[in-house]
Amino acid sequence: MIAIDKKSIECDVLVVGGGIGGLMAAIAAADGGAKVVVAEKANTKRSGSGATGNDHFQCYIPEIHGNDIAPIMKEMNECLTGGWLDQDMTHLFLMESFDRVKDWDSWGIPMRPHGAWEFNGHAKPGRPRIFLKYGGAPQKEVLTREALKRGVTIMNKVPISDVITNKEGVVIGAIGVSIAEDAPEMKVFRAKNVILTTGNTSRLYSPRTAGWMFNTANCPACTGGGRAAAYRAGARLVNIEMPNTHAGPKYFARCGKATWIGVLRDLDGKAVGPFVTQPTKELGDVTADVWHNVFEYKNKGGQSVFMDCSGIAEDDLDYMRWGLTQEGDTSLLEAMEKQGIDLRKHMVEFQRYEPILLGRGVQINQKSETDVPGLYAAGDEVGNFRADIAGAAIFGHIAGRNAAARAATISSFENAEDSPLVEKKRELYSQILDRNSGPSWKEATVAVQNVMNDYAGIEVRSEALFQTGLEYLGRLQESALSGLTASNSHELMRCQEALDLIEVGQLIMHAGDFRKETRGKHIRVDHPYTNPLLDNKFVTVRQVNNKPLAEWRDRT
Amino acid sequence: MPPVIDKTICGNCGTCIDNCPLDVLHWSADGRETEVKYPEECWHCNACKLDCPNGAIQLRLPLPAMLLYTASPHKN
Numbered sequence: 001m002i003a004i005d006k007k008s009i010e011c012d013v014l015v016v017g018g019g020i021g022g023l024m025a026a027i028a029a030a031d032g033g034a035k036v037v038v039a040e041k042a043n044t045k046r047s048g049s050g051a052t053g054n055d056h057f058q059c060y061i062p063e064i065h066g067n068d069i070a071p072i073m074k075e076m077n078e079c080l081t082g083g084w085l086d087q088d089m090t091h092l093f094l095m096e097s098f099d100r101v102k103d104w105d106s107w108g109i110p111m112r113p114h115g116a117w118e119f120n121g122h123a124k125p126g127r128p129r130i131f132l133k134y135g136g137a138p139q140k141e142v143l144t145r146e147a148l149k150r151g152v153t154i155m156n157k158v159p160i161s162d163v164i165t166n167k168e169g170v171v172i173g174a175i176g177v178s179i180a181e182d183a184p185e186m187k188v189f190r191a192k193n194v195i196l197t198t199g200n201t202s203r204l205y206s207p208r209t210a211g212w213m214f215n216t217a218n219c220p221a222c223t224g225g226g227r228a229a230a231y232r233a234g235a236r237l238v239n240i241e242m243p244n245t246h247a248g249p250k251y252f253a254r255c256g257k258a259t260w261i262g263v264l265r266d267l268d269g270k271a272v273g274p275f276v277t278q279p280t281k282e283l284g285d286v287t288a289d290v291w292h293n294v295f296e297y298k299n300k301g302g303q304s305v306f307m308d309c310s311g312i313a314e315d316d317l318d319y320m321r322w323g324l325t326q327e328g329d330t331s332l333l334e335a336m337e338k339q340g341i342d343l344r345k346h347m348v349e350f351q352r353y354e355p356i357l358l359g360r361g362v363q364i365n366q367k368s369e370t371d372v373p374g375l376y377a378a379g380d381e382v383g384n385f386r387a388d389i390a391g392a393a394i395f396g397h398i399a400g401r402n403a404a405a406r407a408a409t410i411s412s413f414e415n416a417e418d419s420p421l422v423e424k425k426r427e428l429y430s431q432i433l434d435r436n437s438g439p440s441w442k443e444a445t446v447a448v449q450n451v452m453n454d455y456a457g458i459e460v461r462s463e464a465l466f467q468t469g470l471e472y473l474g475r476l477q478e479s480a481l482s483g484l485t486a487s488n489s490h491e492l493m494r495c496q497e498a499l500d501l502i503e504v505g506q507l508i509m510h511a512g513d514f515r516k517e518t519r520g521k522h523i524r525v526d527h528p529y530t531n532p533l534l535d536n537k538f539v540t541v542r543q544v545n546n547k548p549l550a551e552w553r554d555r556t
Numbered sequence: 557m558p559p560v561i562d563k564t565i566c567g568n569c570g571t572c573i574d575n576c577p578l579d580v581l582h583w584s585a586d587g588r589e590t591e592v593k594y595p596e597e598c599w600h601c602n603a604c605k606l607d608c609p610n611g612a613i614q615l616r617l618p619l620p621a622m623l624l625y626t627a628s629p630h631k632n
Contacts, residue, residue, distance in 0.1 A: 269629035330605075
């Protein structure tokens, strides 16, 4: 039987996940006068996809870009994070972005490390550049310090699995498990508001390096827990059927395309994209950002694709190394040095990575609210807006402000610990811990990855594949719920992650089956036409009568 | 496997155990030594190495994550 902390933890705002979005939410909520707790799976100093840094931050600075915001909106829609953005959210993001940049700069995250505001990389020739180059290596430490300074309570090594609602469907708390010790301990929170900031969903599809499940570009501790919890609590997910892929060094996925200053070329040295022919720090090579299947296209023609930095100016090579360090890619720099790679003369092969959910997930409005009263979301977890680190910073702040304002209107806490969900979870976790034999979290995770690769992949999709895939995932879910075993808190956390992945995978298949057309990387061989009537239409999924219901809505 | 701890200079201060985003590092059963308990769950983020006050940690990339490279036809 799993231990349970008898004393519930009370707070105005519970932030689930202390990444960039979570810490910014906590800071803003505390500034708004709320009592804030951050429950973090790892440690806020080094957790999430921004763990060891970043070097590019989308923003709109009128003194640089001019007063006309329209060209910047266009770039937002057409850059690597574009495609599935509500336009009102994008406008709001841009209008607040410079304020957050100035906050970070004043707190000690160098936002203009070379003096002036500097926009470089991820850019097309002749277009405005929207990625501010910054020195993000210390960002998690600085934001943690700022949160603590404001009286925020940070509970590290406490992943949250469920949001608790009352009979009216309003948020009253959440359930988590402390993994600080080998023996897990359940924690129940009484919270007037919950902000979900659990990041992307990695580990849903298997990476190219079979068997190395944690060799992922984005943080593999992020496995869709917030999306699954939001869905179960009654919130809508949106755009989850649209696969999102990233590219970078083949087989070493940790770093992604990042901040490379080079040209994507074939073995003969011919540029594969239309944007650049020489390395330029102002542009980078945006080909892989916007033409995601360039790698498969070239591979099928018998070619590989390489990042070729040869011909780069020495100053620019230093600038790139500095950028990679700020981006948190020091392990890549060290690996290149150890393996004798000299970017002046060697080119490094790139590939597309497996799909993840990033900017596909929980639907929010301009106040960062979900459809469930008291439940907010921000950052990579959101489905109708995406701007990665910057998106997390701006919408995290918005969520925190609004949650604090709502908390001020609620006078008392409800007894979240009396929710039947608590007992149900306690029973499930106890069974997983008490079983003597059965499948491990690894088996469950590999199994869900197999099914997702083959039945909700990025090469071929169809109703037949989704329907059989759903049957297989349903059976896998039953086997996991009735058979998983864990011998300690670490393994129990991984079991919960596997269960979340299975649930999110099912929702992707429901939404994917509903979108009966081909669009982008959603390749329906049974519906090969891209239907113009579905332009600017998003698919949402929510739980109705214990079943997922997919619906259309217009882009706003 | 990643990370590799040089036991001769590790101060067993627990910083890497506290900070690892993937919960790879733990205390040994007797609670005295730092242990790489789940090496296959390393994300290669380098936090442990960056945060180690004694410089006792190096990452060793597993062979499947080797970088693939070749000479550029444009090399100077």
